[in-house]
């Protein structure tokens with residue numbers, strides 16, 4: 001069962017991500033980050049790799065691709081805010 005990140009867990013989980021260019025959208029309790037690539041093909045290839053992990057974990061990003069840029073929003077719709085799954089997916093997106 002996915003649960004919202006507790007107040008106690010938030011700092012430890014979110015601090016490394018915020019230090020790696022993720023930002024908090026406080027209105028939606030979401031993590032947001034823009035990824036830049038050399039080309040559309042690079043961007044779309046990265047999205048394809050990300051999509052495989054998202055499907056494997058049944059946790060899916062909201063994202064917008066414009067040419068070589070991908071704007072990503074991570075939040076957990078089922079709980080109305082951030083869960084550990086968002087942090088897990090954020091860390092994966094940073095490594096792909």
Ligand SMILES: C[C@H](O)[C@H](O)[C@H]1CNC2=NC(N)=NC(=O)C2=N1
Nearest residue numbers: 058059060061075076077078079
């Ligand atoms: C029914 C299905 O398991 C759920 O809707 C999953 C699918 N992917 C999801 N992705 C995200 N980001 N949040 C969710 O709450 C979510 N829930």
